[in-house]
Amino acid sequence: MPATITLTNVADAREAYRxxxxxxxxxxAGEVVMADVLVNLHGDEHKRRRRIENRLFRxxxxxxxxxxxxxxxxxxxxxxxxxxxxxxxxxVGHELMLNLAALTAGVDRALGTxxxxxxxxxxxMFFIEGATLAHSTLDRAERIAAIGEQLxxxxxxxxxPSMNRRRSLLAQLDAGEIDxxxxxxxxxxxxxxxxxxxxxxxxxxxxxxxxxxLAGAHTSATAFVRTIDAILGWIxxxxxxxxxxxxxxxxxxxxxxxxxxxxxxxPTGVRRALAPVTLKSGVxxxxxxxxxxxxxxxxxxxxxxxxxxxxFNPYREVPxxxxxxxxxxxxxxxxxxxxxxxxGVVPSADEQGHHLAGLVSVAVHWAFDHNVRHDPxxxxxxxxxxxxxxxxxxxxLLDL
Amino acid sequence: xxxRVELDKDVCISSGKCVADAPHFFRFDADxxxxxxxxxxxxxxxxxxxxxxxCPSGAITLFAGDTPVSID
Numbered sequence: 001m002p003a004t005i006t007l008t009n010v011a012d013a014r015e016a017y018r019x020x021x022x023x024x025x026x027x028x029a030g031e032v033v034m035a036d037v038l039v040n041l042h043g044d045e046h047k048r049r050r051r052i053e054n055r056l057f058r059x060x061x062x063x064x065x066x067x068x069x070x071x072x073x074x075x076x077x078x079x080x081x082x083x084x085x086x087x088x089x090x091x092v093g094h095e096l097m098l099n100l101a102a103l104t105a106g107v108d109r110a111l112g113t114x115x116x117x118x119x120x121x122x123x124x125m126f127f128i129e130g131a132t133l134a135h136s137t138l139d140r141a142e143r144i145a146a147i148g149e150q151l152x153x154x155x156x157x158x159x160x161p162s163m164n165r166r167r168s169l170l171a172q173l174d175a176g177e178i179d180x181x182x183x184x185x186x187x188x189x190x191x192x193x194x195x196x197x198x199x200x201x202x203x204x205x206x207x208x209x210x211x212x213x214l215a216g217a218h219t220s221a222t223a224f225v226r227t228i229d230a231i232l233g234w235i236x237x238x239x240x241x242x243x244x245x246x247x248x249x250x251x252x253x254x255x256x257x258x259x260x261x262x263x264x265x266x267p268t269g270v271r272r273a274l275a276p277v278t279l280k281s282g283v284x285x286x287x288x289x290x291x292x293x294x295x296x297x298x299x300x301x302x303x304x305x306x307x308x309x310x311x312f313n314p315y316r317e318v319p320x321x322x323x324x325x326x327x328x329x330x331x332x333x334x335x336x337x338x339x340x341x342x343x344g345v346v347p348s349a350d351e352q353g354h355h356l357a358g359l360v361s362v363a364v365h366w367a368f369d370h371n372v373r374h375d376p377x378x379x380x381x382x383x384x385x386x387x388x389x390x391x392x393x394x395x396x397l398l399d400l
Numbered sequence: 401x402x403x404r405v406e407l408d409k410d411v412c413i414s415s416g417k418c419v420a421d422a423p424h425f426f427r428f429d430a431d432x433x434x435x436x437x438x439x440x441x442x443x444x445x446x447x448x449x450x451x452x453x454x455c456p457s458g459a460i461t462l463f464a465g466d467t468p469v470s471i472d
Contacts, residue, residue: 011472020457047457051414059420196412320446321453321471334414335456340417369442 008297018332022271033130089394093221101216106188126150127214264328269293283305299326411459
C-alpha cells in the first residue's frame with residue numbers, strides 16, 4: 001500500500017521539487033482541465049514544451065507588460081469602479097487579471113463587448129474549479145461533467161476563432177505577406193507554430209490555453225485580494241505606513257511577497273514517486289508513494305522566517321537564498337512560469353534595467369492610490385465551495 | 401575566490417533568468433539555451449551563487465577549483 005509522506009522543511013521540499021523521480025500529482029483530480037498541460041508533464045516531454053513556452057515568459061516581455069501594456073489595462077478595467085466609488089474585489093481582480101491573461105494565452109475577444117468579456121470570465125471560473133477539484137466540497141463527478149461541457153462551449157466560441165486568426169496570420173507570414181511583428185506573441189501562437197515538434201493534439205491545445213488563462217488570472221487575482229486584505233489589516237495597526245503604501249511600490253511588493261508566503265496558491269505541493277528516492281535528510285520515499293509538500297509549514301518555518309513567522313510583516317528580512325515568498329511558486333523545473341510576471345523580481349544590488357515589481361504589486365498599488373477601504377455596509381464572505389482559503393466576495397469603497 | 405561556472409545545456413529549460421540577471425556573462429545560443437559567453441567578466445561570488453540558485457532547472461554548477469560548490 002503506497003504511503004503518504006509529508007515534507008515540512010525547505011531543504012526537503014526543494015530536493016523533492018527537483019527530483020526527477022517525483023512527478024506532479026497535484027492535479028490528478030482535475031484532469032478535465034489539467035490533463036497533458038505543462039505543469040502536469042514530466043521529464044523530457046516537460047522540458048521540450050517548457051523550453052518553447054519559456055521564450056514568452058522572460059523578463060524583457062514582463063518589463064513590457066508591467067511598464068507599457070498593463071497600466072493601460074488597469075486604467076481601462078478599474079477606472080469605472082473608481083468612478084462608481086465601490087467594487088467587489090474578487091470579481092474585479094479576476095476581471096483585471098483575465099484581461100491580461102487573455103493576451104498572454106492568446107484568447108481573442110472578437111466583439112470587444114462587456115458581455116463577451118463576462119462570458120469569458122464565466123468560462124474561466126469553470127476552469128478554475130476544474131483545476132482545483134482536489135479541494136472541492138461539491139459532487140466531483142457532477143462538476144467534471146459540467147466543466148467539460150463549458151470547456152467545449154468555450155472552445156467553439158473563443159478558441160476556434162482565435163486559432164483560425166493565428167493560422168491565417170502564420171500562413172501570411174510564410175507567404176511573405178506580413179512581418180513577424182504582426183504575429184501575436186502568445187501561448188496559442190507558440191503552440192500552433194510548434195504543433196508537430198511538440199506532438200500536440202487539438203484537445204491538448206485546448207486544455208493548455210485554458211490552463212494558461214486560469215493560471216494567469218486566478219493566482220494573481222487571488223493574491224490581489226489577499227494582499228489588499230492584509231495591507232488593510234496592517235495599516236489599521238500601523239497607520240504610519242498608510243502613506244508609504246501609496247508612494248513606495250517596492251514596499252507594496254514586499255506586502256505582496258509576504259501575502260503570497262502566508263497564502264500559497266495551493267497550500268500543498270503534491271508529487272508521486274516513480275522510483276525510490278532518499279532525500280539528503282534521510283527521508284525515504286518508495287516507488288508509488290505520495291509526497292505532500294506542506295507549503296504552509298515550509299513557508300512559516302521559524303528557523304527561516306523568525307519567531308512570528310505566521311504573522312504578516314512587510315518588514316520581514318529573510319536569510320540569503322530564501323525567497324521572501326517561500327516556496328509558494330514551487331522550485332525546480334516546474335517553478336511557476338509566471339512567477340516574475342505576477343510578483344516581480346526580488347530587489348538586489350546587482351539588478352539591471354527597470355525593477356520589476358510584478359503585476360499584482362502594480363494592481364494593489366493602484367487600489368491604494370484610489371484609497372481602497374472596507375465597505376462598512378457589506379462584509380467580506382469566505383468561499384464555502386472549496387477547502388482552499390478563498391473569498392467569495394470582498395466589497396470595498398474606492399475614490400477617484 | 402572566483403568561481404568557475406559550468407552550464408549544462410541538456411538540463412537548461414531556457415527560462416532566461418541567468419541572461420536577465422547577468423547579460424554580459426550569459427547569453428542565448430541559436431537554440432535559445434543559455435551559455436556562458438566567451439571570456440566572461442568577473443562577477444562577485446555572491447552574485448554567481450544567487451544566479452545559480454535562481455536557475456529553475458539547476459543547470460548551473462559553480463566550482464571552487466575542481467570542487468562543486470553547494471548552493472542549497
